[in-house]
C-alpha cells in the first residue's frame with residue numbers, strides 16, 4: 001500500500017525483557033483520523049515514540065509516504081513533517097507563549113522565521129483559544145492552556161502527520177467539547193492524525209477507524225463501532241483483573 | 244529575528260561609550276591600571292566566550308586552557324614566518340577544529356563525563372605539545388618577539404571582547420540562539436520540533452573555542468617566552484568558570500559582572516598572599532555555588548521579579564478594595 005501516509009510494518013520495541021510493542025503493523029491513509037486505543041500499559045505511547053523517533057524500534061519498518069524513517073533521529077523525522085504532543089504535557093517553561101509556538105515552526109519542514117513565523121504563531125494561538133496571550137509566561141498557565149499551547153506548537157510545523165497522545169485527557173466536560181471540536185476541524189482540513197485516547201466518546205465521535213492494542217500487540221483494527229463491540233476488545237478492557 | 248529594538252539601541256550606544264572610554268585608558272596610564280585592565284578585558288573575552296556555549300547548554304567546560312594554549316602556540320610556532328593577523332586567524336581555526344572534534348566525541352555524554360573529559364583534554368594537549376617539542380626540537384619553550392607593547396595587547400583584547408559580545412548578540416537573535424533556548428528548556432521537545440541538538444551544541448562549542456583560541460593567540464606576545472605549562476595552565480580554565488558563574492550565565496553581560504571585581508580582588512590578594520591563590524579560589528568557588536547559584540545577575544533578576552510581583556499584588560489589592 002504505497003499510498004499510505006504512514007505505514008508501520010512489524011514494529012517492535014523491547015525494554016530488556018519487556019516487549020512494549022510486539023510486531024505491530026498498520027497503514028494510515030492520507031487524511032485519515034485514526035484512534036489508537038488500549039488499556040494502560042498496552043504500548044500506545046511507545047508506538048507513538050517509535051513513529052516520532054523518540055525511541056528506535058528494535059525491529060520493523062516504519063515509513064512516511066514511502067520514505068523509510070525507522071531508526072532515524074527525532075529531528076530528522078520532525079523535518080519530514082511529523083509533529084506530536086506528549087502524554088505528560090511539555091511546554092517550554094521559560095519562554096513566552098508565542099515563542100513556544102514559533103519553536104514548532106522554525107525548524108521543521110516549513111522553517112518559518114521572523115514576522116512570517118510570528119503571524120502564523122499568533123493565528124494558531126487564536127485558533128487553539130489562546131488569542132491575545134502571546135506574551136503570557138507559560139510556566140504558570142493552567143493545564144488546559146498548556147495543552148492548547150502544545151497543540152499550537154505541533155500545528156505550527158504544518159505537519160503532514162500529527163500524533164496526539166491523550167491530548168483530551170484531564171479536560172472537564174466543557175473543555176472536552178471544545179477540544180473535540182478543535183480536532184474535528186483539523187480533520188476537516190484534511191490532516192492525517194493518529195490519536196491515542198482513553199476518552200471513548202471522543203473516539204466514537206471523531207474517528208472512523210480505530211486500532212486497539214493490548215500488551216504490546218495489535219488486537220483489532222477497523223470501524224470504531226464494530227471494533228469496540230468485539231469480544232477480545234471488550235475483554236482486553238475489562239480484563240481479568242478489572243472490575 | 245526581528246528589527247533591533249529601541250532598548251537594544253540604547254544598550255548598544257552605552258556599550259560603545261564604555262568601550263570608547265576604555266580604549267582611551269592607555270593614553271592616561273601605562274602602568275598598574277593598564278596591566279590590571281589587560282587582565283580584565285582578557286577574562287571578559289574568555290568568560291563571555293565560555294558562556295556562549297556553557298550558559299545555554301549548562302555543560303561546564305574545563306577545556307578553556309586547551310583552546311587558549313592552542314591559540315598561543317599557533318602564534319609561537321610560526322611568528323618568525325607569518326604575519327601576526329594570519330596566525331591569530333589560524334589559531335581561531337585550530338581552536339574551532341579542536342572544539343569540533345571534542346564536541347563530536349563528548350557532547351553525547353552526560354554533564355559529569357563532559358566536565359572530566361574537558362579537564363583531561365587540556366592536560367592531554369599539553370602533554371602532546373611537551374612531547375612533540377622534546378622530540379622534534381631541542382628547546383623547551385618558544386620565544387615570541389614582536390613590536391607589541393602592553394597597550395597594543397590591551398587594544399586587541401578589547402576588540403576581541405567587543406567581537407565576542409557582538410557574536411553573542413547575533414547568535415541570540417538567530418535560529419541557533421533560539422534553538423539553544425529551546426534545548427535549555429526541554430531537549431526532547433527540541434528534537435521533536437526538528438532541531439539537530441548535537442549539531443547545534445557542537446557549532447556553539449566551536450564558536451566559543453575559536454574565540455578562546457584568539458585570546459590565547461593575542462596573549463602570546465605578552466608572555467614573550469612560551470612553555471606548555473604556562474600556555475595550557477589549568478588555572479585559566481578554573482578561573483573562567485568561577486568568574487562566569489559569579490556573574491551569572493543567563494545573560495550575555497552576566498560574566499562581565501563577575502570578571503571586573505574578581506580580577507581586581509585577585510590582583511590584591513595575589514600581591515599580598517602570593518602562595519594562597521588556590522585556597523582563595525576554592526573558597527570563592529564554594530561561596531558562589533552555595534550563596535549565588537545563579538550568579539550576581541541571576542540574584543538581581545530574582546529580586547527584581549519579586550519586587551515587581553509585590554507591586555503587581557499591591558496594585559491588584561487596591562483594585563479589589
Ligand SMILES: Nc1ncnc2c1ncn2[C@@H]1O[C@H](COP(=O)(O)OP(=O)(O)OP(=O)(O)O)[C@@H](O)[C@H]1O
Pocket residue numbers: 015018020038039040041042043044045046047087
Ligand atoms: N522507556 C521505557 N523503559 C522501560 N519500560 C518502558 C519505557 N516506556 C514504556 N515502558 C513500558 O512499556 C509498556 C508500555 O508503555 P506505554 O507507555 O507505551 O503504554 P500506554 O499504552 O501508553 O499506557 P497509558 O495508557 O498508561 O499511557 C509499559 O509496561 C511501560 O512500563
Ligand SMILES: [Mg+2]
Pocket residue numbers: 044045046087
Ligand atoms: Mg501512554
